[in-house]
Amino acid sequence: MNLLERLLQGDQRAAAQLITLAENNDQEVRKTIRELYKHGGKAHIVGITGSSGTGKSTLICKLAQAYRKLNRSVGIIAIDPTSPFSGGALLGDRVRMQELSGDKGVFVRSMGTRGALGGLAVATNEAINILDAFKKDVIMVETIGTGQDEIEIVKFAHTLIIVTMPGSGDEIQSIKAGIFEVGDIFVVNKADHHQAYHTLAELEAMLDLAPEQKGWEKCVIQTTAIANEGIDELLQKIEEHRQYLIKSGQMQKKRAQRSKAELIEIITQRVREIVNEATGETGEHRNLVEKMSERGEIDPHTAADIILKHLLNISNQ
């Protein structure tokens, strides 16, 4: 039985190995991903983002347990940053999810960003596809600890949860652009903190100021994840959002949006590979970068034209 067959039979090792192949940019996985595609498309993809230390991992752990009580299977992708210097990473989200160990209905995978920007890992999307084909009902994706700008997750998640905690900034912080514009559900975690009420009030005020939204009403939920408080309420809201997406036709739009983002991602990667090869030591245009950097000989746009012609030539062969 090959990897795909084993995956479809429910073999965890096959799922894990496929994700590794995707991370390693292995040729074999491209063929398998093509096949995988028709077996997926059913999972509810929930993105969870927010600054470091707000409690995302703990929250996900509790949410997963709540989903399991409803007999739903869960996939979790927990992303941490890869060092741009050493290429290594310390993947420490899983340690907060130890309670999930032993439950075959939950699959947890840690991933290093490996150079990708925007809060996700290079192969996050492929990992989602793999867990989708692995028949996970819900796939939760935890981004790295984000600041205000890492919103790649928007392109890939159906429901986006923004996690905040008390004591991390005043009302001006909360109206800055970025992740606050794109969340569907906001969570104030560590709600046992003495300033929690203040944070809740600010978030609600910010949402009041936002332009009127049709359809889904953004909301704020309080949780104390570590004490399992507010989790059921949060899960209910996530479910409500999913129902809203389906009823309103927005789900189709989200799926299309995700497919397009996937397409662009794949093309960008392939073009990058070709460009690196063409301008590399043995490439046809190995002197191009040198000519560019010695000012006056070739400008970046002309260089780009040369590479694009090169691309066309390759594709015509």
Added chain:
Amino acid sequence: MVKEKKIKVLLAQFSLETHSRGIITVASILRDSGMEVIYIGNSTPEQIIAASIQEDVDVVGISTLCGGELVLGRDLLQVAKENGVKDKLVFLMGGIFPPEDIPKLKEMGFKGIFSPGASQEEISSFIKDAVV
């Protein structure tokens, strides 16, 4: 087609261990030498193997000083065998234990043993050589 393979290491301690400075230090060392380290802290043998499978790691490193390394080490390797992954993983044991236990651990299946004094270079190059 650019391939990018990283060495993946799972680091854990058995359930009753309380001193984590050593394992945290090793986690940093391995991260700085380009590996992806999944740190799961205090865990049972079942939890360690379950995580190793899902994370598709190459190496499992245990840090211990409580005295249970022979018993729990054996349990760990037994669980690994039951799950069909004993031969697919490189098992390492580090920490403080009687020197006479070292050959027993090796015989059990722990490929690398690291006692106090092991250097950063020693640990990371052992792993790089073992995973090929």
